[in-house]
Every structure is written in structure tokens, then in C-alpha cells.
Amino acid sequence: MTDAPLKLFNSLTRRHEVFAPVHPGEARVYTCGPTVYNYPHIGNMRAYVFADVLGRTLSWKGYKLTHVINITDVGHLTDDADAGEDKMEKMAAEKAQKGEATSIWDIAEHYKQAYWADVRALNIREPAQWTVATDYVAQMIAFAQGIADKHCYELESGLYFDVSTVADYGRLARAVTEDGEGRIESVEGKRNAADFAIWRKTPPGETRQMEWDSPWGRGAPGWHLECSVMSGEVLGFPFDIHTGGIDHREIHHPNEIAQNQAHCCTNGLDDPKNSGAKIWMHNNFLVERSGKMSKSSGEFLRLQLLVDKGYHPLAYRLMCLQAHYRSELEFSWEGLGAALTRLKRMVMGVETLRARLPGAGRDPAHLGPGLRRGDDWGKLQPALDKFDAAIADDLNTAVALTALDDVLAAKKVDPETKAKLAAAMDGVLGLDLLNLTRADLRIQPKAATITEAEITAALARRKEARTAKDFATSDAIRDELAAQGVEVMDGDPLGWEWKLS
Ligand code: AMP
Ligand code: ZN
Numbered sequence: 193m194t195d196a197p198l199k200l201f202n203s204l205t206r207r208h209e210v211f212a213p214v215h216p217g218e219a220r221v222y223t224c225g226p227t228v229y230n231y232p233h234i235g236n237m238r239a240y241v242f243a244d245v246l247g248r249t250l251s252w253k254g255y256k257l258t259h260v261i262n263i264t265d266v267g268h269l270t271d272d273a274d275a276g277e278d279k280m281e282k283m284a285a286e287k288a289q290k291g292e293a294t295s296i297w298d299i300a301e302h303y304k305q306a307y308w309a310d311v312r313a314l315n316i317r318e319p320a321q322w323t324v325a326t327d328y329v330a331q332m333i334a335f336a337q338g339i340a341d342k343h344c345y346e347l348e349s350g351l352y353f354d355v356s357t358v359a360d361y362g363r364l365a366r367a368v369t370e371d372g373e374g375r376i377e378s379v380e381g382k383r384n385a386a387d388f389a390i391w392r393k394t395p396p397g398e399t400r401q402m403e404w405d406s407p408w409g410r411g412a413p414g415w416h417l418e419c420s421v422m423s424g425e426v427l428g429f430p431f432d433i434h435t436g437g438i439d440h441r442e443i444h445h446p447n448e449i450a451q452n453q454a455h456c457c458t459n460g461l462d463d464p465k466n467s468g469a470k471i472w473m474h475n476n477f478l479v480e481r482s483g484k485m486s487k488s489s490g491e492f493l494r495l496q497l498l499v500d501k502g503y504h505p506l507a508y509r510l511m512c513l514q515a516h517y518r519s520e521l522e523f524s525w526e527g528l529g530a531a532l533t534r535l536k537r538m539v540m541g542v543e544t545l546r547a548r549l550p551g552a553g554r555d556p557a558h559l560g561p562g563l564r565r566g567d568d569w570g571k572l573q574p575a576l577d578k579f580d581a582a583i584a585d586d587l588n589t590a591v592a593l594t595a596l597d598d599v600l601a602a603k604k605v606d607p608e609t610k611a612k613l614a615a616a617m618d619g620v621l622g623l624d625l626l627n628l629t630r631a632d633l634r635i636q637p638k639a640a641t642i643t644e645a646e647i648t649a650a651l652a653r654r655k656e657a658r659t660a661k662d663f664a665t666s667d668a669i670r671d672e673l674a675a676q677g678v679e680v681m682d683g684d685p686l687g688w689e690w691k692l693s
Contacts, residue, residue, distance in 0.1 A: 193622070195338050195580070196580050196585070197211075197248075197584060198210065198211040198249070198253050198580045198584045199211070199584060199585060199586055200246075200471055200473060200586055200587075201473065201518060201586045202470075202471045202472060202473070203364060203441050203445075203472045203473060203474050204363065204364050204467060204471070204472045206366075208586055209471065210454060211250075211329060211471070212255075212434075212470075213432055214430055214431060214432055214470060216255075217254075217255060217256055218255060218256045218258065218425040218432075219247075219255035219256070219257050219258070219432050219433070220258045220428075220431035220432045220433075221243070221246065221247060221250070221257065221258070221259045221260070221427075221431070221433045221434075221435065222259075222260050222261075222262075222419070222422075222423040222427055222431060222435070222469065223239075223240070223243040223259065223260070223261045223262075223319070223424075223432070223435045223436065224239075224419055224434075224440055224444065225240075225261040225262040225263050225264060225265075225306075225307075225322070225438035226263065226264065226303075226304075226307050227264040227265075227268040227279050228263055228264065228265055228280075228299070228300045228303035228307060228348065229268075229279040229280045229282070229283040229299065229300075229303060230279075230283065230301075230303060230487050230489070230493045231303060231306050231307075231492075231494050231496075232306070232307050232310055232494070232495075233485055233486075233487055233492060233493050233494060234478060234485075234493045234494065234495055234523065235437075235477060235478035235479075235485040235493070235496065235523075236437075237314060237495060237508075238341055238475060238477075238478045238512050238521070239435075239436065239437045239475050240261070240311060240314070240316050241316065241342065241509055241512045241513075241622075242435070242475040242512070242517040242587075243259070243261070243316075243475075243624060244314075244315075244316040244317055244611065244622060245513070245587055245589060245620065245621070245622065246433070246435065246587060247259045247317060247319075248317065248619060248621075248622060249578070249583050249584075249620055251619075251620075252583065252620045253584070253617075256425065257320070258320045258321075259317075259319035259320055259321075260319055260321045260322075260323055260422070260423065260424075260426050260427060261319045261321075261322055261323075262301075262322070262323045262324070262325060262418070262419060262422050263304055263307075263322055263323070263324045263325065264325050264415065264418060265280060265300040265304070265324060265325050266278070266280060266325050266326050266402045266413065266418075268280070268414050268415040269480075270282060274364075274591045276399070278412065280296050280299065280300065280402065281296065281400055281401065281402070283296075283299055284296040284299055284321055284401060287299070295401060295533075296401040296402055297401075297402075300326075301367060302478050304324075305418060307486070309479075310343050310494075310495045310500075310505075313495060313499075313505040313506075314495070314505055314506070314508070314509050315509065315622045315623070315624045315667050316384070316622070317508060317622070321426055323425075323426055323555055325413070325418045325422070326402065326419050327420055328418065328425065329404050329413060331417075331421050331425055332413040332417050332418060332421045333391075333404070333406050333407070333527045335365065335417065335420065335424075335451075336351060336390050336391055336406075336413075337407060337422045337455040338455060339353075339455055340407075340452065342357060342454065343357045343454040344390065345383065345551060346408060347379065347380070347381045347382070348381075348387065348392075348393070349379060349392065349393060349395070350389040350391050350392040350393045350408065350411065351389065351390050351391040351408045352379075352382060352383075352387045352388065352389055352390070353387055353388055353389075353447070353450060353451065353454075354383050354384065354387055355384050355386045355387055355388075355391050355450055356383070357386055357454065358450045358453040358454060359453070361386065361446065361450055362386065362446050363446070363449075364441055364445055364446045364449060364467075364472060365441055365442045365443070365446045367444075367500075369520035370643045375580065376474045382521060382611065387430060387444075388414060388416060388447050389414045389416070389580055390413070390416065390417045390451065391406055391408050391411055391412075391414060392411050392412050392413075392414060392415060393408060393409045393410065393411040393586075394409070394410050394411045394412070395511075400412065414448035415444065416444055416448050416451060417451060417678055418466065419444070419448050420448045420451040420452055420455065420463050422577040423448075423468060423469070424452070424455065424468065429452060429455070429468050430466075430469060430470055431468070431470075432469065432471060433469060433470070433471045433472075433473055434448075434468065434471070434472050434473070435472075435473045435474070435475070436471035436475075436565055437474060437475055437477065437654045438472060438474045438475065439477075440474065440478050441472070441474045442634040445472060448468065449467045449468060449472075450467070450470030451584075452467055453466050453467065456468070456494040474518075475517045475518070476517065476519055476520045476521070477520055477521075478512075478520075478521050478522075478523055479520055479521070479522050479523065480493070480522070480523055481522060481523075481524065491571060492524065493632060495508065498528065500637065500638035500639075501525075501636060501637050501638070501639075502633065502635045502636065502637035502640075502692055503528055503529075503532055503633055504532060504535065504628075504633050506535060506628065507528055507531045507532035507633075508528065508531070508533060509530055509622065509623065510532075510535050510593075510623060511527060512533040512589070513589040513592075513593060513621060513623075514531065514534075514589075514590055514593065516586075516587075516588060516589070516590060517587055517589075518586070521557040524666050529541075531688070532633065535623065535628075535633065536621065536630065536686055538596070538600065538625055538634055538684060539625060539628045539629065539630060539632075539633060540630065540686060540687070541600035541601070542600065542611075542614060542619070542625045542626060542628075543629065543630065545577055545600065545607055545610060545614065546611070546626075548607040549607050549608060549611060550608075551670070569609065569613065570605070570606075570609070571602060571603060571604075571605055572605060572609065572610065572613050574598075575595045575596075575599045575602070575613070576595070576613060578591070578594075578595040578598070579592050579595035579596065579617055579620075582595060583620055589621065592617070592620065592621065593621065595617065596614060596617045596618065596621065597612050599613050599617065630688075636692075637692055640677065640692055641676055641677070642677070642678060646689055647673065647678055650669055650672070650673055651669075651673075651680070651689055651690065653665075653669055654666050654669040654670065654680075657669065665679070673690070674693075677692055677693055678690050678691075678692055678693070679691050679692075679693040
């Protein structure tokens with residue numbers, strides 16, 4: 193097995209750095225999770241596919257991984273800074289207005305389950321721990337008390353963090369903080385435009401569905417405080433890697449870093465341990481041609497919508513892997529269709545391979561990763577080297593995929609060796625190639641008016657007609673199918689007999 197040093201792009205230094213774990217042999221990773229006030233869109237899910245590939249890569253490199261993803265069920269405002277309403281409270285109010293008497297806790301539970309369903313559908317590995325923000329409120333209050341004297345001040349609306357009390361505030365965002373860049377709506381009395389609430393008091397005369405007592409009155413924790421507390425509590429400061437979408441590089445993560453500096457009582461960011469995590473990594477956005485992906489405007493691109501249209505969720509995962517995580521990726525149905533075709537090719541490659549394996553080898557369970565240093569990969573060694581170098585180069589999944597293609601296409605190679613290597617590579621890419629079948633990839637679109645059984649029966653009748661050289665009947669059946677949106681694919685190189693058009 194080859195051993196290219198793992199290089200990752202650290203947003204804090206804006207450089208690639210060789211991964212050097214805080215605890216030898218271990219990798220501790222924290223990922224900012226979803227705010228469970230609505231379904232995630234597929235752009236959100238790109239963030240978790242990226243974090244999953246990172247975790248799988250750390251495992252491939254032999255580190256014992258502890259991955260934590262949080263669930264934000266309180267505190268995230270409609271604006272990432274300090275403006276707007278709590279997203280959860282807002283959704284609860286909207287539902288109440290529509291006459292749906294759903295509690296905020298039920299809303300959180302419903303969307304958490306929906307998020308987990310997408311996680312499973314995308315073959316994202318379960319992290320070691322899901323931390324739920326409302327389970328950590330006592331620890332959040334204790335954390336805030338610990339930094340309040342030196343770093344915070346109280347206003348009518350809450351306890352605010354004074355960003356001028358830490359060195360290099362905003363270094364992660366490369367932001368100019370003096371004028372706050374006009375992006376942070378001002379709250380009366382704030383000392384600096386970038387100061388942010390770490391505890392939000394419930395306004396007098398109001399009650400919130402989610403509120404707790406604190407030394408600063410009844411209220412709720414700030415969103416940035418949550419991630420500082422959950423990451424530090426579970427992984428211990430400093431831990432190795434903190435991930436999130438690129439938008440978090442601008443406000444959420446700089447604010448977490450400022451809190452971590454205050455909490456650790458050490459300041460300068462030139463010593464990476466002071467920021468809480470040594471490496472901060474950010475995935476770029478999935479965008480629509482029309483602009484930013486949104487849950488409220490246009491077609492709401494949920495994973496379920498893709499499935500309803502007949503696309504397997506792992507085609508979307510493959511679409512993500514074909515781009516570098518730091519590049520913007522434009523979503524298109526054509527692109528998704530191309531990814532599905534590529535996935536079909538790969539699944540067929542593995543199916544052919546499996547058919548050549550002796551006995552138990554046909555059972556995917558027998559094809560586990562099992563790569564060992566010093567194993568002889570013979571003709572496949574260049575593909576393994578290419579894969580390892582690519583994935584170690586800041587997770588270059590696009591090139592790693594071509595190395596897997598090379599393995600599947602290799603001729604005159606022992607099938608068992610080939611299967612073992614393909615399985616190990618897929619252990620990093622997570623396309624579930626050993627379990628997927630061609631039948632799984634053929635998803636019936638929700639709007640289809642014809643069932644798969646009906647199509648199969650029509651094609652069987654057509655075959656009979658062709659055998660009998662009755663081409664008029666054969667063509668008529670083909671036209672009938674076309675009228676129902678089924679394209680017959682005679683001579684398709686992948687062996688697919690039809691597709692829904
Ligand atoms: P939220 O539930 O809004 O907190 O977002 C969950 C995660 O999705 C965060 O890491 C965001 O940075 C990330 N994210 C939001 N929109 C996109 C997008 N269009 N593409 C990729 N990641 C996104
Ligand atoms: Zn976070």
C-alpha cells in the first residue's frame with residue numbers, strides 16, 4: 193500500500209497543510225450540522241457528503257476517527273449574524289398560523305429524522321456522535337459564564353461578545369472588522385459592529401417555546417456558542433478538524449474561534465491550538481443556474497425530489513464526488529443524468545467482476561476492504577498509487593474516481609484482487625458499489641403512468657414479434673411505449689433495454 197502524506201487545505205492559513213494529528217493515531221473531526229426547521233436541500237447535503245469523504249479518507253489513512261455532527265434545534269437566526277428571528281420559532285409560528293398545532297420540539301424531531309433519512313440514502317457513515325444543541329444548554333451557560341467578565345457585556349437584548357478582546361478577530365474570513373463590512377445589522381449599544389450575542393434574552397412580555405434560565409435572564413443560547421461548546425465538550429480543545437459550508441467561513445466560524453480563544457485563555461492565532469481546531473475546512477456551494485440554492489424560492493431541491501424523478505440518491509453523491517469540494521458545483525438535471533449513467537457503468541463493472549468470483553466471493557460481505565501494507569497488487573499497483581495520491585491531495589475525488597475506473601477496467605487480473613481493491617477504494621468514495629444492483633438504479637419516477645412490470649411484459653411481446661419477424665407489431669409496441677414516455681434502447685452498450693424519457 194502506498195502512503196502519500198495527507199494534505200488538507202486549511203481555511204485559517206489559506207494553505208495546504210500535511211495532516212499532523214493532535215493525538216497520535218487519532219483524528220477528531222467536528223462538522224456543523226443542520227438547523228432542523230425545514231428539510232435539507234441537496235446543497236446542504238453536499239456539506240455532509242464532503243465531511244463523510246473526509247472521515248473515510250482519515251480512516252483509509254489509518255487514523256482512528258471520532259467524528260461529531262451536531263443538530264441545531266435552537267438559536268440559529270434567519271440572518272447568520274445577529275439579525276432576524278430564530279429559524280425554529282419562525283417555522284413554529286408559520287405552522288400555527290396555518291392551524292397546525294405542532295410544537296417546536298415536534299418540528300425539530302420531524303426534520304431531524306428527514307435529515308437522517310437523507311444521510312442514509314447518501315451512504316454517509318454514522319458519526320461517532322450526533323450532538324443535539326438543546327442537550328448542552330447547561331454547558332453553554334457555564335462556558336458563557338467563564339468568558340463573560342473579560343470578553344462580554346450585557347445589553348437589554350442579551351449577552352454580547354466583544355470581538356476587540358481577542359487577537360486577529362475575523363482572520364478566518366479575512367474580514368475588515370472596523371466597519372463591520374455593512375453585513376451585520378446593528379443592535380443598539382453594540383461596541384463593535386461584529387459583536388454577536390452569545391445569549392439572547394426573551395423580550396419582556398414574550399415567551400418562547402424554547403427558553404432557559406440563565407444569569408442573564410430567561411432566554412436562549414446564541415448559535416455560535418453552541419458549536420464552540422459541543423465541539424469542545426465532546427472532542428476536547430484543541431481537536432483536529434472543523435468543517436462546514438463556505439458561508440460559515442464568514443461569520444459563524446470566526447465567531448466560534450473568538451469564543452474558543454476566550455475560553456482557552458490563550459489568544460494569538462499563530463498558535464493553531466488557540467482557535468479550538470487546528471484545521472478549518474469548508475466545502476463550496478452547490479448552485480443553481482439561476483443563483484443561490486434556496487428552500488423557499490423556485491423548485492425546492494430535496495433529495496426526495498430527485499428520487500421522485502427517477503434518480504438514485506447515490507447518483508447525486510457521485511455528482512458531488514466528480515467535482516472538487518472547494519469548487520462551486522452547478523446543479524443540472526443533465527449533469528445528474530450523466531452521473532447516473534456513470535454509476536450504472538460502475539455497478540455493471542462490479543457485477544461482472546462479482547460473477548467471476550469463486551463461491552463465497554459473490555457475497556459482498558466477503559469483499560471487505562482488507563488492504564494491508566505490503567500486499568502485492570501487481571498490475572493494479574499504479575491504480576492504487578494514483579488513488580492514494582489523489583485522495584491525499586486535499587481529497588481529489590474526481591481523480592480518485594478515475595483510479596477506481598482503472599481498476600474495474602483492468603484486464604487479465606485475478607478477480608479477487610481486483611474486487612478487494614475496488615472495495616477498498618469504494619470504502620473511501622462511499623458509492624456502495626458492492627451492494628448496488630442494476631435493478632436498484634432503475635427507480636420508477638413518481639409521475640410515471642406505466643409500471644416496470646407492464647414495460648417488461650410489453651418488451652417480451654415485442655421480442656416475440658421480432659423473433660417471428662413481425663416487424664409491424666414490434667414497431668407498434670415500440671410506439672405505444674414511446675407514447676407512455678418509455679424509450680426502447682436497442683443495442684445500448686450498457687445493456688439497458690429501456691429508459692423513461
Ligand atoms: P444550515 O442547515 O442552513 O445550517 O446548513 C447546513 C450546512 O449546509 C452548512 O454547513 C452550510 O454551510 C451548508 N450549505 C448551505 N447551503 C449550501 C449549498 N448551496 N451548497 C453547499 N453547502 C451548503
Ligand atoms: Zn456550527
